[in-house]
Every structure is written in structure tokens, then in C-alpha cells.
Amino acid sequence: MINRSLAKVLSFRYKILALIFVVLAGGLVLLPKYEKHEGISPEKLLSNAISPERYISTDELAHKIINQDPSYLLIDVRDEVSFDEYTLPYAINIPLEKLFDEDSEAYLNQDEFDVILFSNDNFQANQAWLLCNRLEYKNLRVLDGGMNTWFNTIINPSTPKENMPAESFELYTFRKAASMYFGVAYPEQVKVKKVKKIIPKKVIAVKKKKKLPTEGGC
Amino acid sequence: MKELEKTRRISISAVLFILVIIIALLAYERPKHIYAENTANTLNKLLTKDYLINLSEINNPDFVLIDIRNQYEFEKGHLDGAVNIYAPELLNENNSKVFKELGEGNKTAVLYGNNPNEVNTPFILLYQLGVTNIKILSIDISYSQNKLITKNSNIEQSIVNVNAFIEESRKKASITSKPKKEVIKPPKKIIPKKKKKKMPAEGGC
Numbered sequence: 001m002i003n004r005s006l007a008k009v010l011s012f013r014y015k016i017l018a019l020i021f022v023v024l025a026g027g028l029v030l031l032p033k034y035e036k037h038e039g040i041s042p043e044k045l046l047s048n049a050i051s052p053e054r055y056i057s058t059d060e061l062a063h064k065i066i067n068q069d070p071s072y073l074l075i076d077v078r079d080e081v082s083f084d085e086y087t088l089p090y091a092i093n094i095p096l097e098k099l100f101d102e103d104s105e106a107y108l109n110q111d112e113f114d115v116i117l118f119s120n121d122n123f124q125a126n127q128a129w130l131l132c133n134r135l136e137y138k139n140l141r142v143l144d145g146g147m148n149t150w151f152n153t154i155i156n157p158s159t160p161k162e163n164m165p166a167e168s169f170e171l172y173t174f175r176k177a178a179s180m181y182f183g184v185a186y187p188e189q190v191k192v193k194k195v196k197k198i199i200p201k202k203v204i205a206v207k208k209k210k211k212l213p214t215e216g217g218c
Numbered sequence: 219m220k221e222l223e224k225t226r227r228i229s230i231s232a233v234l235f236i237l238v239i240i241i242a243l244l245a246y247e248r249p250k251h252i253y254a255e256n257t258a259n260t261l262n263k264l265l266t267k268d269y270l271i272n273l274s275e276i277n278n279p280d281f282v283l284i285d286i287r288n289q290y291e292f293e294k295g296h297l298d299g300a301v302n303i304y305a306p307e308l309l310n311e312n313n314s315k316v317f318k319e320l321g322e323g324n325k326t327a328v329l330y331g332n333n334p335n336e337v338n339t340p341f342i343l344l345y346q347l348g349v350t351n352i353k354i355l356s357i358d359i360s361y362s363q364n365k366l367i368t369k370n371s372n373i374e375q376s377i378v379n380v381n382a383f384i385e386e387s388r389k390k391a392s393i394t395s396k397p398k399k400e401v402i403k404p405p406k407k408i409i410p411k412k413k414k415k416k417m418p419a420e421g422g423c
Contacts, residue, residue: 017232024239042251042347043309049339050306078374086380097265100258120374122335127264130342131257148377155380183384185391 039134048133055144056116058153059171062178065089073113077128078120078147088118088150089182096124099131111138118143118150154178251309254348263345269353272370276328276355282320283355286331286340295366297330305331305340317349330355334371 039045048054064072065088074091076083083093094104108115109132117125117140125142132140143150152158157175160168180186255263263269276283276297283300285292292302303313320327327349331337334356341354358371 013229020236038256046309046343049343082376099261120376123338123373126335126338127342130339131261134257151378151380155383185388187391
């Protein structure tokens with residue numbers, strides 16, 4: 001009895017198997033939904049977004065530029081008008097709206113250079129950074145404080161007060177030297193030729209005692 | 219007999235195959251958070267700038283303020299009616315529920331922190347996850363005598379024209395260095411006057 005019903009089922013076995021495979025194949029249709037899920041997971045993106053690792057200070061950058069470090073690429077994400085007005089030396093302009101253009105991708109998505117993004121402050125640079133970070137672009141950094149901090153620290157450094165520690169004076173001298181490198185001129189920088197004052201030798205006239213003519217005695 | 223063994227083997231392997239697939243499906247965990255917007259769409263949203271609001275606009279019954287600073291800072295001082303969700307905990311289950319409920323209730327989440335930049339990345343992240351009714355309150359927060367002070371913040375405003383500044387500094391430097399022509403004054407000739415020494419009265423005869 002069992003054998004007979006088993007045989008009946010077994011006669012359909014290939015059909016049943018085929019049916020199961022068709023159903024499973026149907027499941028694949030649902031998968032493309034996850035394909036939209038481009039980039040790294042949201043959890044990882046959040047932890048990247050919170051860590052301050054991406055920031056590079058203006059001093060560090062100034063150092064790199066002055067030492068002609070070839071390993072970085074400066075990218076200005078502001079609009080063209082501000083870019084034309086003033087930008088960092090050798091910076092490339094990629095306005096935020098052109099971030100995903102084909103031309104821009106060649107600059108952003110590579111692992112040869114450290115890409116340093118900057119704007120007037122951190123805001124737009126961070127937006128560009130976050131979008132690119134989701135797409136797993138490597139070696140992206142953000143200039144901390146952007147152009148405004150660049151101006152306040154490198155181009156126009158504030159003089160330290162007398163009661164500040166020695167480091168701030170050292171930092172100030174570095175920044176000042178850097179600002180000269182970037183074209184700022186200081187009045188005292190123009191060397192005033194020091195005229196060596198020739199101190200005239202004092203001639204002390206030794207008065208010779210005049211021999212008094214012998215006075216008439218009595 | 220031999221044929222029967224063959225078919226049995228086929229069916230056994232097929233069953234095993236299906237079992238593996240079923241186990242894999244069961245083990246497959248649906249990711250908790252799925253992006254709803256791709257990066258290109260998000261970029262378009264960011265370019266509109268309509269997600270930024272300032273202090274005068276927050277008195278709207280549909281707005282729910284969310285403070286993304288940590289608990290300590292939140293307790294030190296926060297805006298009236300704000301809810302504290304610390305940025306690193308944004309994706310916790312409870313917090314994602316909060317955002318979901320806000321969306322269902324047609325409310326708008328208004329994020330704020332110490333400065334707009336701090337809110338920037340959490341905002342973009344949430345937007346990409348499909349929380350579309352979300353805005354940034356662009357304020358700077360500072361404390362004065364333990365009181366919270368809020369100030370509208372200027373985002374992406376250039377404080378100075380750097381080029382002009384450099385030009386200016388060059389001009390200044392050249393002006394101050396030019397007129398300093400040192401006129402070499404001829405040293406005064408000092409003609410020492412010889413004082414006639416009064417001869418001591420000589421003894422006469």
C-alpha cells in the first residue's frame with residue numbers, strides 16, 4: 001500500500017522538483033530591489049560621518065603645499081565665481097552640482113592621491129565628502145574650516161599675546177612665513193638696508209699743559 | 219535495480235540542494251536600514267537649500283526639534299520642546315521608530331546641534347534612508363553664564379576676499395617702505411670754542 005502511493009508520488013518527482021526550482025527562480029525577481037542599495041551600509045556610513053578622521057588642518061595643508069608634496073589633490077567644491085576670485089594653489093574646481101559628472105569621477109574616485117575637499121567652511125565640503133564616502137571613494141579628506149579658517153590662520157594669522165605659551169609663538173612664525181609664501185607682504189618684510197652707523201672715534205684731546213711762562217718772582 | 223539507485227541519488231542530491239537554499243534564505247537577514255535615495259537624488263536635494271531653516275521659522279506646530287548633541291550637553295541647555303537623539307545613536311531601533319512615527323504623523327523633524335556643520339552629515343544620512351520630512355536648523359549654540367544662546371548662522375559665507383586682502387597687504391608694504399628715504403644729515407660741525415682760561419693773577423712785582 002505504502003509502496004504504491006510512494007510510487008505514485010515518485011512518478012511526479014521530476015515535475016515537483018521543476019516546480020520548486022521555478023518558484024525559487026521567481027524569488028530572484030525580488031532581488032533587484034536591493035541592487036539600489038548602492039554603497040556602504042548606513043551603519044558604517046554613520047560611524048564614518050561622526051569620526052573627525054577626515055579633517056586635515058590648515059597648518060598641515062600649508063606644510064604640504066610649501067614642501068611641494070606631490071601626493072595630494074585639492075578640490076574646490078564652491079561655485080565658479082568664488083573659485084575664480086581666490087582659491088588654493090593648484091586646486092581643481094568641481095562645483096557641488098557637478099560632483100557626479102564623468103569628468104569629476106576621474107579625480108574623485110582614484111587611489112593615487114589624497115583628495116582634499118574644501119569650500120568656504122566645512123558645510124559643502126562635508127556634503128560632497130559624505131556622498132562620495134557612501135560610494136566608497138578612497139582617500140577623501142576635508143579641509144577643516146575651509147577657506148575661512150585658511151584665511152584666519154594662514155593668510156592673516158593673529159599675533160599671539162605675550163602671556164601665551166612658546167608653541168603659539170612658534171606656530172605664529174610658521175603661519176606668518178607661510179602667508180608670505182602665499183603672497184602676503186608685510187611692511188617689515190621689505191628689508192630696510194641697515195646703514196651701519198660709523199661711530200666716530202672720539203678724540204679726546206689731551207690738552208697739553210701749557211708751560212706757564214715763568215712768572216716773575218720777586 | 220541499478221537504475222533505481224541512480225534516480226534515488228538524483229533525488230537525494232536535489233533535496234539536499236533545495237535544503238541548502240532554504241537554509242540560506244532563512245539565515246539571510248534583511249538589512250535593518252536600506253537606502254531609499256541614491257546619491258544623485260540626494261545631491262539634487264542638497265542643491266535646493268530648502269532644507270535650511272532659521273530661528274524665526276521654528277514656531278510651527280508641525281516641527282519637532284531634535285537635538286543631536288550628547289546627553290550632557292542636552293541637559294546643560296536645549297531649545298524648548300526638543301528631543302535628544304545623540305548623533306551616533308541615530309540608527310538605533312528606538313530612534314528609527316521615532317523618525318518613522320514622525321513621518322506617519324506628517325511632522326517635520328528639525329535637527330540642530332552646536333553648529334549647522336555638526337548636523338550636516340546626520341541630516342544627509344537620514345535623508346538617504348528615506349526620512350524626507352527633515353530639515354536643518356542653522357544656528358550656532360553657545361553658553362553664557364550657563365544660559366543657552368542661539369544665533370542664526372551663516373553657512374558657506376565667505377568672510378573676506380582673500381585676493382583683495384593680499385593685494386592690500388602688498389600695497390601697504392610698499393607704501394610704508396617707500397617714503398623712508400633716509401636723509402643723511404650732514405653732521406653738525408661743532409666748533410669748539412676755546413674758553414679762555416682766566417690766567418690766575420700773576421703776582422706782580
